[in-house]
Amino acid sequence: MDRDLLRQCLTYHGESLFSTLKCEQTENPDFQAVVADLCKAPNGEEQSSPLVEQFIARKADILFSPSWKTATPKEEEEPRQEEAAEAYAVMPPLELFMEVPFEERRTMLYRDLERGDIVVGRINNVREYGFFLTLICMAGGLNRDIEDLELSALCHIKEIPSAGSHDDPLSYYQIGDFIRGDKNLHSVDLNANFGKWWTDQLFAKEDFASVIRKKQSVSWALKCVKAGVGHFKQGRHVEAMNEYNKALDIDTNNVEALVARGALYANKGVILKAISDFELALETCPDHRNAKKYLCQTLVERGKQLEEQEKLVTAEGVYRRALSLDDANPEAQEALRKITETIQNSIRLREEALAKEGEEKAKSSQSSAEKLRKLLKEEKRMKRKRKRSTSSSSSSSSRKSSTSSSSSRRRAKKKKKKKRKSARGGKRRSGRRRSDEGKRGRKRKEDEEDEEAEWYPAPPDTSATFLDQKTWEAFGAAADEEEGEEDGRPRSSERGMGDQRRTAEPQRSSLDERKRRVSCSSSDSAYSRKLGPGKDFSGRNFSLRGGEDQTPSKEDLPANLLDIFQQIAKFQKEKGIEPKKSTNSI
């Protein structure tokens, strides 16, 4: 029994309690040990009711037992107090409501104020050794109302933190300033956590709900697994799988269920799932004999699969793992030996091949720039060929030749694409490249449309496709809506068609053209907005816009002429762009 508590209690209640206590607690050995000190029984300060005394007397062994101490709060940081303040309303201190007299409050404050409490005061006097404050309120630690207590405090010059580069820190402060001071370094705070009931520790752990549940889950799951194994042995694989899954629902990561399911997967040939099941089972229970055995066999199977797929190194790793699980497995050993041989062979062959390649590479040391130039020349040649063919024949033959040229171009394009992608990186786009990309953009459209009956030429402002097809569509999607507002042209119907375009292949020729125009112009405008600072782009836009204005009239022209016109326009633009761009490129 806690002596201090007992003494405090007796002091409070007095003689009557002492006698009651003696009556009730005579059997209690702790009490007898303590009672010797407590012979002196001062007067009771308050008229305490007999009921309370009876309670205390009866329950003294619990009330004063030292086990409460374990539940007493620890010292904690300031933040806890703030958290607690948010959970319930902060009220003015109680003594205010109680209207405790002045003197008593003062004495209480002097008794209770301690190092670390934060007070707020107003400066009323500045002297050379410090300044005087009248304390207004508490800001932390103790919760009292002190304003009318007329307390004043001295803040010594030693304790004033230096404010800036003033030689005299006092000059920083004026009469009337509010100061918040912490008396000393550490603050004491008690937490307000009442949740723990001391009898929590008195119940056996096995009686708790979660523990029982876990045991129960394991037992229920095992029942399901047994049923599943029964199904499996009689060949009913589907029911077996259902049972295993049920078992795993009841108890996730149940070892037996995982092993059984893994075996079922391995039998069916789903090697990867089997392996993952076995691995999971071994994580929980690393010494499971069956799991190890089955895993070893399954890994050998997997290794064989990998070997067939020519992934020799991975297969080797797999065989090694299988062997580490079960040293005695003859299959695994055999497989490992064979594969190490194969790997060494293949390494040797590869080295020889590399040596040869190395020699070849030395011969052809062209710079990338040269290669690009070559490819561009080739492209121009192809284009010229195509122009000639289209001018002489009808649209269908033009299509044929275009397809042939396009197919040949396609092959060349593949090589170019890779180079272009790397070159495009962070550099500014030069006109040449842009035109290439434009061609590529157009190329892709051509590829798209190749399936259809007719080939539709790209509109004259295709050189605006500085962007490739992907960004085009993105801009088309975003800018389609803005486009209508911006230009104010009657394009609502076309915008609608533009929508369709995003989702499905274009249906008709005229529709197609208009759509492309829409998307081009929208991508134009979007692109120009996005690259605001580029004046050249805006300049080009105007020219393109000019081109656009003309397009409505072109619808009447026959396909051939349209075609030619656009090719020429394009070629001219390229020529026009190149000298500009050469000045612009860095």
Next chain:
Amino acid sequence: MEPGPSSRSSAARDLVPAAGRSSGPAREADISRDMKTHFRVCRFIMEAGVKLGMRSVPVATACVLYHNFFKRVSLSVYEPYLVAMSCLYLAGKVEEQHIRTRDIINVSHRYFNSGSPPLECDKEFWDLRDSVVQCELLILRQLNFQVSFEHPHKYLLHYVMSVKSLVNRHAWSRCPVAETSWALLRDCYHGSMCIRHMPQHIAIATLYLALNSYGVELPVGEKRWWQVLCEGVTKVDIDAVISDLLQLYDMEAKCI
């Protein structure tokens, strides 16, 4: 032990209405026997609440549901432990700390058959589960679906925080006033006193008792601290609560 577990499996039997009772000394004996039964069942509720990891307030709700149910209903008609289990289940739902029936059944089964292995997923288990769920509906109907209550816990928390500021912090840390008052509050739920008094009065009374037990001195002003904290509470009210609580402790001594 009580004849509880054997009759738990069939709820149908519980719905048979009781015959009339004789009056006089037999009746008084009945009443005290009933109170003892209620005490034991509430102890079961508390213990199960701890094992299920329920917070204080849901456990309190379960007890209040139980007491309210048996206010108008006779013990001979309904199996009290089954009602207790359903009260736990319902209280979990009301106070947003949902407890699975499986856990309640596991804990209760183990309470009555200590050391037994967990129940298998068989007929007995499903019967028990059905009983709990049906009884829950029965409780709801008996209580006219009024299942949300105001508890003293939040009041007690607030009062303790207010009083703490009046006391020297060292004196406070020496006396476990907060823990004691909280424990006293939980003990209140073993008897029907928890539904006979206002929650604020119960909170004030437990705090008063705790402070007095340790002889903590509080300043005295124009008003007493408990008058300030709770409007309209009188010493008489406080004494009534404390006497009820002490009667409860008396009964505890007789029950054990």
